[in-house]
Amino acid sequence: MSIKDILSPFSGWKKVFDEPVVVKDPVNDRPGAPRYRGFHRNDIATCIGCGTCETICENEAIDLVPVQGIETRDGDSGLRPRVDYGRCCWCALCVDVCTTGSLTLSNAYIWVDEDPGVYRFTPGVDDMPWQREEKGWKKPEGNYEFYSLKREPMEHLRPEERNDSFAEMVRGFSKEQAMREADRCVECGICVATCPAHMGIPEYIRAVRDDDMERGLKILYDTNPLPEICGRICTHKCETVCSIGHRGEPVSIRWLKRYIADQNPSEKYKQILETGVLDKNGKKVAIIGSGPAGLSAAHYLSLMGYECTIYEKLPKTGGMMRFGIPEYRLPYDQIDKDIDYILSLGVHIIYNTTVGKDITLDQLKRDYDAVFAATGLHQGRSTRIEGTDHRHVYQATDLLRKVTLGEEIHVGRRIVVIGGGNVAMDITRTLARLQRLKYGEVRIITTSLETEDAMPADSEEVVGSREEGATVIPGWAPRKIDIAEDEIKGLHVVQCLSLFDEKGAFNPQCNFDNHRFFEGDMIVESIGQGMDLVYLTEGIKEHLEMTPRGRIRVDDYFQSSIPWLFFGGDIIQGPDVIHGIANGHKAARGIDRFLSGTADKQQTT
Amino acid sequence: MIDPVQKIFRFQPDRSLYPETGADGKPVIRLDSGKFIKVWQGPNHPGVTGNMSLELTISGDEVVESKTHVGYLHRGFEKLFERRRYIQCFPTCIRMCVPEPDTNEYNLARGTEELAGIEVPETANWLRMLALEMARLQVLLRMVPGQAATMGLGLGAQWGMYFRELILDRFEELTGGRIYHMYILPGGVRGMMPDGFRERLGENLKKIDGFIKDIDKLIFHNAVFRKRTIGIGHIPADWVDHYGITGPVARAAGFKRDVRKDYPYLYYHQINFDYNIEHDSDVFARFLVRRKDLETTVDILRQIMAKMPEKGIIRAETPNVLHWRIPKGETYVRCESSRGEYGFYMVSDGSMYPRRINLRGPSYTHAVSVLERLLVNANISDISSIMVSLATCPPEIER
Numbered sequence A: 001m002s003i004k005d006i007l008s009p010f011s012g013w014k015k016v017f018d019e020p021v022v023v024k025d026p027v028n029d030r031p032g033a034p035r036y037r038g039f040h041r042n043d044i045a046t047c048i049g050c051g052t053c054e055t056i057c058e059n060e061a062i063d064l065v066p067v068q069g070i071e072t073r074d075g076d077s078g079l080r081p082r083v084d085y086g087r088c089c090w091c092a093l094c095v096d097v098c099t100t101g102s103l104t105l106s107n108a109y110i111w112v113d114e115d116p117g118v119y120r121f122t123p124g125v126d127d128m129p130w131q132r133e134e135k136g137w138k139k140p141e142g143n144y145e146f147y148s149l150k151r152e153p154m155e156h157l158r159p160e161e162r163n164d165s166f167a168e169m170v171r172g173f174s175k176e177q178a179m180r181e182a183d184r185c186v187e188c189g190i191c192v193a194t195c196p197a198h199m200g201i202p203e204y205i206r207a208v209r210d211d212d213m214e215r216g217l218k219i220l221y222d223t224n225p226l227p228e229i230c231g232r233i234c235t236h237k238c239e240t241v242c243s244i245g246h247r248g249e250p251v252s253i254r255w256l257k258r259y260i261a262d263q264n265p266s267e268k269y270k271q272i273l274e275t276g277v278l279d280k281n282g283k284k285v286a287i288i289g290s291g292p293a294g295l296s297a298a299h300y301l302s303l304m305g306y307e308c309t310i311y312e313k314l315p316k317t318g319g320m321m322r323f324g325i326p327e328y329r330l331p332y333d334q335i336d337k338d339i340d341y342i343l344s345l346g347v348h349i350i351y352n353t354t355v356g357k358d359i360t361l362d363q364l365k366r367d368y369d370a371v372f373a374a375t376g377l378h379q380g381r382s383t384r385i386e387g388t389d390h391r392h393v394y395q396a397t398d399l400l401r402k403v404t405l406g407e408e409i410h411v412g413r414r415i416v417v418i419g420g421g422n423v424a425m426d427i428t429r430t431l432a433r434l435q436r437l438k439y440g441e442v443r444i445i446t447t448s449l450e451t452e453d454a455m456p457a458d459s460e461e462v463v464g465s466r467e468e469g470a471t472v473i474p475g476w477a478p479r480k481i482d483i484a485e486d487e488i489k490g491l492h493v494v495q496c497l498s499l500f501d502e503k504g505a506f507n508p509q510c511n512f513d514n515h516r517f518f519e520g521d522m523i524v525e526s527i528g529q530g531m532d533l534v535y536l537t538e539g540i541k542e543h544l545e546m547t548p549r550g551r552i553r554v555d556d557y558f559q560s561s562i563p564w565l566f567f568g569g570d571i572i573q574g575p576d577v578i579h580g581i582a583n584g585h586k587a588a589r590g591i592d593r594f595l596s597g598t599a600d601k602q603q604t605t
Numbered sequence B: 001m002i003d004p005v006q007k008i009f010r011f012q013p014d015r016s017l018y019p020e021t022g023a024d025g026k027p028v029i030r031l032d033s034g035k036f037i038k039v040w041q042g043p044n045h046p047g048v049t050g051n052m053s054l055e056l057t058i059s060g061d062e063v064v065e066s067k068t069h070v071g072y073l074h075r076g077f078e079k080l081f082e083r084r085r086y087i088q089c090f091p092t093c094i095r096m097c098v099p100e101p102d103t104n105e106y107n108l109a110r111g112t113e114e115l116a117g118i119e120v121p122e123t124a125n126w127l128r129m130l131a132l133e134m135a136r137l138q139v140l141l142r143m144v145p146g147q148a149a150t151m152g153l154g155l156g157a158q159w160g161m162y163f164r165e166l167i168l169d170r171f172e173e174l175t176g177g178r179i180y181h182m183y184i185l186p187g188g189v190r191g192m193m194p195d196g197f198r199e200r201l202g203e204n205l206k207k208i209d210g211f212i213k214d215i216d217k218l219i220f221h222n223a224v225f226r227k228r229t230i231g232i233g234h235i236p237a238d239w240v241d242h243y244g245i246t247g248p249v250a251r252a253a254g255f256k257r258d259v260r261k262d263y264p265y266l267y268y269h270q271i272n273f274d275y276n277i278e279h280d281s282d283v284f285a286r287f288l289v290r291r292k293d294l295e296t297t298v299d300i301l302r303q304i305m306a307k308m309p310e311k312g313i314i315r316a317e318t319p320n321v322l323h324w325r326i327p328k329g330e331t332y333v334r335c336e337s338s339r340g341e342y343g344f345y346m347v348s349d350g351s352m353y354p355r356r357i358n359l360r361g362p363s364y365t366h367a368v369s370v371l372e373r374l375l376v377n378a379n380i381s382d383i384s385s386i387m388v389s390l391a392t393c394p395p396e397i398e399r
């Protein structure tokens, strides 16, 4: 120690003359950094209430609550996150995990209020001064994701491998692929509400992650007895709302369902699903049609102890699933796998029997306790333009049915298909294969009223059609079929400008000056199907209430105004397999309510 | 001849009277003799680091016996981890050390990555080093002058606070938080350096250079500070391995101990720096080591800024963090915190939740075992000084 040690501390005095460094008003003099993790903001219009923020919050500071003015709808739970600042630690994991990117933090520093209650608030709904601030924490940019936004690619047969064969195109996931895809799900359940059958999607995806295929199968059968079929051709409405799809590609829900079904061998179904022995309750139900709705009803009714008999007019089961969808999309052995299991539950099936012709509905009423009619839409509609009565103008559904039955069909050299839905693509791709087999080349033009972005067909179907050699030209309205010397020469079309008028009614507007001619010697119409209800006798029709739009009126349980008669499937809800399955399930419960007397509204006629 | 300054500060208490030594060689403490007093220092005592208590038995103004009591923080993080997904452990683990939370983030991230076999992108690793060194710097800026505050020399500590705030400003820019940065997470980090960050940090470091010179004059060449730290709280060299003393406390006893050099992690092997060693192993030596660490840290930060890539990927692809299952296994990861070796022992049973995350930090050893022994015979006015020189952090003990 030295004298220096006494004197040197006095050097501190020199700071007396320095500028003070204290900030007097930290809020205004020094705003938070652009990345500061301040208070929560939520873009309420973008938020879908998926609740992933609630899941990740380690402090349980977030609750999803109903909010006035926000309705529950497809893809939106109608709930919004409420944050509790008594618990929050401002980690911003909720922001980083947000599926839509709606949740952010402001860069506000200070919030003082006498009322402790205000510190629990719903960002974006409760008006806070920082809601409109630009700065603050947002999900970091770049390669920073808490889950993958990219789908696991599904392998397809290459066009040249598939264009002359009816072998299944989609290969299905391997275990590793399925695991990776299942990993992307955040278990929000947004998809469940949109799935017509309300399948336990996050639960079965979790079963994939856990590699527990038996549990997965059980979950599938809770709501859907046709998983192999749906796993291939379901219209997957769930995927259109999947929350991951907001910033990335939606989870491949359908392929994961297929993966579970594919992994379970049919011999083990009864053991896994514990349906070896079913108690019978002695009641009998007749089901008309073995399409998805009929089979679904038969399945759930059998589990409840009813003895079911299906009347099928064709020699095989499946309805449109077998006769309307080409084999390359839905192989017959997979249809059989699902249906054989349902039949093995003791469901009787009577083939080649048309109700209304071979047996009457009244007869069914006498022999059974209830009847479920799910006869579907099989009658192709015609454009009724000039020339449609020619022998080489066909209905897509007729052709598809014949192909399935192995019957010979006419295949033209140049074909024009009218229609923009999946059935139009199915017939296009089926005829393309047949043309390639017969002539070695494909010359098909498929045209639709709708423009490309509005076509009802799945885009992968359109892409597939093109890959296989067909020309798809959307946005044209058929005018007239050109016929010379009793042979079709082609189709005259005009440009279609719009489909609906201001009131939303179907009323196509065309530009008649813009005209084209599609050459062809065969025309196929695929503009939708109608129903054939000949089995409804006058006596029944008299008691059957109809909706103003001419459809049969049914209640929530698909019971008609005639209590023993239930209707479901395409004739009620339009063409869709998964809707049919959902109706069948609901109708089965309705029939059970009716027959077991548990229905709250019991009526007699 | 005795230095005149030494003469002024000379004070030699008569240590022969109390306490008597019993046959077993231990002091005989009889409270009813009236020669001893029990005093609690803490849990809310300005001279105690954080929420802990010392139960002191004193005789006159000397400590005869000291017992460390913890339990005032009641948080049980290690138990909480068992019920949290790995990503949810991330905002929780930082609370195990308030002054330097980043070491927790880093250990959790690295342990998780090691168990899961994740390769962290290069840029992210540099940013991790940046955050860890900035964290060390802000701790030392508070701690080095803070040592003087334990003996009433508060001025340097206040200056230090200002310079620490400058670094916290940089943290706010980089990580979005001032105290709890929550920046290093499994897979990488949460953001690139914002524009102009290097320049602003460079400016701050220049100011800190000046500050180090100032505190040299104010504190290290201060007769009071020297008198009250030299020879005080001496830790004999043989305690170091016996107790498992690490960090600056070990280095002040002449040991070359620094995880950054002994078990290099991140890119420390690309950085030029040396062990900061002293030999006297008293409070003064420990603070000389920390003072040198302060300089070293500034230098390391400059090297990081010079070597770090401008751009790059900040986070590796990981499975969905909401159900990330970490393969079965166990690992011990460590880094050098400002207080010494800071390690996580992590066990995974293959599920989404850690089976065990156990923290091995320097405070447990330093504040419990070492402090209890070191305080015997110390003057009560030196307790704070000794305690602070060990750099104890109660949240790290009670986790």
Ligand code: SF4
Residues within 6 Å of the ligand: A053, A056, A057, A058, A059, A060, A061, A062, A083, A087, A088, A089, A090, A091, A092, A093, A094, A095
């Ligand atoms: S910032 Fe963190 S603690 Fe706060 S609500 Fe979000 S996830 Fe929960």
Ligand code: SF4
Residues within 6 Å of the ligand: A184, A185, A186, A187, A188, A189, A190, A191, A192, A201, A202, A205, A241, A242, A243, A244, A251, A253
């Ligand atoms: S599939 Fe998509 S919408 Fe459904 S639970 Fe998973 S993340 Fe949510």
